[in-house]
Amino acid sequence: AQSVTQPDIHITVSEGASLELRCNYSYGATPYLFWYVQSPGQGLQLLLKYFSGDTLVQGIKGFEAEFKRSQSSFNLRKPSVHWSDAAEYFCAVVDYTGGGNKLTFGTGTQLKVEL
Amino acid sequence: DVKVTQSSRYLVKRTGEKVFLECVQDMDHENMFWYRQDPGLGLRLIYFSYDVKMKEKGDIPEGYSVSREKKERFSLILESASTNQTSMYLCASSYGGYDNEQFFGPGTRLTVL
Numbered sequence: 001a002q003s004v005t006q007p008d009i010h011i012t013v014s015e016g017a018s019l020e021l022r023c024n025y026s027y028g029a030t031p032y033l034f035w036y037v038q039s040p041g042q043g044l045q046l047l048l049k050y051f052s053g054d055t056l057v058q059g060i061k062g063f064e065a066e067f068k069r070s071q072s073s074f075n076l077r078k079p080s081v082h083w084s085d086a087a088e089y090f091c092a093v094v095d096y097t098g099g100g101n102k103l104t105f106g107t108g109t110q111l112k113v114e115l
Numbered sequence: 116d117v118k119v120t121q122s123s124r125y126l127v128k129r130t131g132e133k134v135f136l137e138c139v140q141d142m143d144h145e146n147m148f149w150y151r152q153d154p155g156l157g158l159r160l161i162y163f164s165y166d167v168k169m170k171e172k173g174d175i176p177e178g179y180s181v182s183r184e185k186k187e188r189f190s191l192i193l194e195s196a197s198t199n200q201t202s203m204y205l206c207a208s209s210y211g212g213y214d215n216e217q218f219f220g221p222g223t224r225l226t227v228l
Binding site for chain 1: 119146148155157173205209211214215220222
């Protein structure tokens, strides 16, 4: 079965600094991968997704992610973090077992931004 | 914009009560999902449905059931609520196909006393 690991539970960065959130997946073939963000008290919002093609994917709010098959990783990056980026971030991979497009989520990374 | 709405943002129930959580989507999505979110555990799939009257168990279906009588509505039922079902419940929907994103509702925070 597919699985996703987000090794960092909490990350703190200063506003204006660069950000990288790690995501490792376990799946034999080419995975379908997503990054979602959850602001306090809100549901999840899609940041970006990868299915095939260019391994560097651009998303909303200035985020990007790079798919690296050799490292089984799909890390999320942002060159300059804004205070409004403080939220919880989830990496997810499509689970092909059964019907529908189920997702398997990582445990999330809580981002704190220091002003 | 796609809208997924959940009937309550906050709910407090007593142990043993039957609890209904309702989810409605307005984009004619085939697939609907119920997740449970707990700190340190991320989102875990309870049940999902890829068509009206169809349902499939997710990773943690025990203690829950679902109903999908209409395409736009997916209900999560706690037959006899227990304190360990205190959690945030998130509903999501999507078109069919593996490459389609799931759209999430705002969540229902359920407390079982």
